[in-house]
Amino acid sequence: MSSYASSPAPRPGEVTGTLRLLAYLALSCALLVSDHQGGWLSQFRQQASIAMQPLWWLAGLPSRVGASMRNDAATRTRMAADNRRLRNELLVLNAGQARLRVEAVENARLRALLGAVEQGSLDVQLAPILNVDQDPTRQRLLLDAGSRNGVRVGQSVIDAGGLLGQVIAVTPMTATVLLVTDLEHAVPVIIARNGVRLVVYGSGRPDHLSLRNVPLSADVEVGDVLVTSGLGGRFPPGFPVGTITGLEPDDSRAFLVGDLRPAAQLDRGRDVLLLRDVVVPVTTADLEAAAAEREAAALAQDEADAAAGIGTGEAAGAGAGAGAGGDGDAPAEVEPDAGSAPVPASGTPAAQEPQR
């Protein structure tokens, strides 16, 4: 088809046509070569490309429209999906919120009960924490409740976990609580398992308590739960204080020292409970059923001591806090129990005078 030779005999028109062809061919070849080598033609091309802009824009239009339509469709689909999902979430959240509202009402009611109503024998008062002492050597709290709210020095402070500390100073609007973890604090305790009496000291760190001067012969094990004994009359019996996490001989090799994890959540929460009655042995023991019953069983083994302890506790509950200290001391010191001598001797005074 493309064979030129098949053309019939040349006519004048064809000759001129061929000449024109040659001229155009030469022209385009010249253009090609000069454009290939660059130079003035590139300038011209730049100008021409500006003139070609509309053409390019037009040629790109379909794909742009297509792309934007695809985009729109995708956006629409996603938005529809989002809408559906958000509707669902709204329903779920509304349901949850309704439940929370009910619980908030109930919570308010319970708080009212807790704060205002005399609740049986465990007479407590809810007090918000106002401030935490930042000094690492002192473990203290400032409560937003003072003498105007009926707070008195010597009240025990507890939380859901157990014993937190005691009130050591009261102003009309605030009260200072010495935490059990404060270095200056000591609590007379018994082991819930067998009733062995010990004294728990603060360690100065918020998550540790310590046992000192535990006789080697004492029946103490890692994992034992310690509860307040009520001895000394400062703390009511039966409140968990901590769990023994470690025991080892001290430097003299004559005694054991122990490490405890506090039962109370000392570094958590915004509210604490103040025990109104300084010591209410019987009723608190009832409330702390499990621990107290074990304690009672343990106490049954040495009736004399136990009877003396609870008796003095009751007496202290009726009397003043200062007087109770003397009552608690006396029976503790005459204990024939193994290694009891160093324990109350060093522990009870600390518990009595934490304000130092």
Place this chain on the structure above:
Amino acid sequence: MSRKHNRWLLPVSLFMALLLGLLPLPAGVQPFRPFWLALVVAYWVIEDPDRVGLGFAFVMGLIADLAFGGLLGEQALRLVIMAFILQRFRSQLRFFPIAQQALAIGGLLLNDRVVSAAIHFALGLPQLPWTYWLAPLIGMLLWAPLYLVMDALRFGRRA
């Protein structure tokens, strides 16, 4: 009557051919893009030799070069060669059945590829991938529909 109708068809058809040549295509389809401008110019060389000749093909080729951003003169050269061959065989081609015309056009498009490859070779430019040699086939297949549509547009709805 038809003269009145087809005034606008020549520029519009060439413009459309340019647009189709520029239309962005996916990379995989790109090699199979037919040489639309050559098809349209071929149609006009066959159908309206008074208006469309070598000079017209040359100018259209230059415009296409500018529009496509290729080497200036490449498409002009290709179109001029094609127009010249078409002019030579115009009298025969006009009376071919359309299938035979399509074959001839296919041959011309193939020849056009050869010319293009020769230009690339002469200037030391990289050659296009072999898939580009399939484009003439597509152009050949498109000739019949293009011819019919252009005729229909030119002569109105006088089916």
